[in-house]
Amino acid sequence: MSDASAANGPDGDIAIDVAAVELDGVGKVFNPGRSNEVDALTGIDLRIAPGEFVTLIGPSGCGKSTLLRLIAALTDVTDGSVSVNGKTADRARLDRDYSMVFQRAGLFDWRNVSRNIELPLELMGWKAADRRQRSAEMLDLVKLSEFARHHPAELSGGMQQRVAIARAMSFDPKLLLMDEPFGALDEMTREHMQNELLRIWTETQTTVIFVTHSISEAVFLSTRVVVMSPRPGRISAIIDTDLGERSEATRDHPEYFANVTAVRNALRGGHAS
């Protein structure tokens, strides 16, 4: 694996060594001590450097969504520790260090598109004029400027998800956590959204942790793919998939297919590379 945890860099900048996310021996047990006890995750060690795009992939029940929720401090760890930007996960949540995108866009019907994007900014106490300006910038980023005053229900599924991404990115979070964000979209929209997400990631330099079921999606998007297996949920392989700058042509690239094969083998329990 890439040695992102190298000690002090040559310029002695300590800040560069703080991992975006550091998981150390993380385990999660649901309903401990009861008959329906489930070992959701066990012995998870993972270090994610700032600016990485890491995908968690695995079959249903491997705990990939649970792992994302542990990083988000939406649920507590049973064992081990989670740190985000060098803080506890809950501190990072309260400091708004990260932002989440779910499979369902989850826009609020009672707010128009622009005011949906402003929601996190309202919670952070931004002034109205600043909120509106930022919302306009974010709509520009996701190319939906002409829909600012539209109602969420008037937008297609893909457009709603772009608004959700704009909302998530509105306050420049250092970390973006995405839980199967394109899972409910059709294949064409999905590929378009993947291109958009890569463009936004390149423009904003945000660290992304992305959960998916799709091998091709994982390989196309990520710099690293974390392959997980179920019962109990654990990391079975970590595969470097950095293809440099990506475009539509990357989807036909031999290296892309080699990575797809590597991830598929790892999912089947074979050895990666």
Next chain:
Amino acid sequence: MTAAKAVLRAWLPPVVAAAIMFGCWEALLAVLNPDGFVLPPPSRIVSALFGDFDTISTATGITGFIIVTGLIAGVLVGALAAVLVTAFRSAHETLTPLAVAINAVPIIALAPIFNAWFGILSPRSNQAVVVVLVFFPVFINTTRGLGQVEPSQIELMESYGAGKWRIMREVRIPNAMPYFFTALKLATSLAVIAAIVAEYFGGRQDALGNIITNSAGLTRYDDAWAAVLAGSLVGIGLYATAVVLERLVMPWYFAARRAT
């Protein structure tokens, strides 16, 4: 003025239907039962209303006050209880079974007992009946609306570090609005029924309920029907107010329904 147009679209068909119904009523009675003793034709009910307009309008004012104040109090208490029950688990465990038990009581049957508590001539006992009767549908519906929120929307708010009350304000309360207004519309007619039936048992003697019982007792059915008509008009007015309020408070809800 889309709100005004929407109101017109909602109200025009029933008004036409009512005109046809009253027309048939009038015509059939003229042929079958010209003396109209037990069931007077609509024209005689209306002329009874205007013939004794002062009595009826005073009575409508008295009963209308009981209806409106009881309705407002019952709706406020119901909605507030729903918020409390949603915010605090312990409140949910205490209040919800109590509310269900209260609802199982035939509340109208309490009217004579409330008369003993508040005094037989006091409007307080009638107001109390209205409050208790209105409370339940508002409480149950609003609680459901506050609770049936998409889980990822709650997680989203938590991921932004929002606390319980912020989530209540930004997510739960807007989500509960359609449920609340359904209950409010139901509550308007319940409030009219509750007030008038409660007046059968007591309260001020110049109120609508007492005019109905007294007039019927004296076989002055025209006057009894005139009082019923006045009560209906109060109910229709309150229902219309609830519909207009609904459109004003949740324009987004109707916009979303048009879009899908």
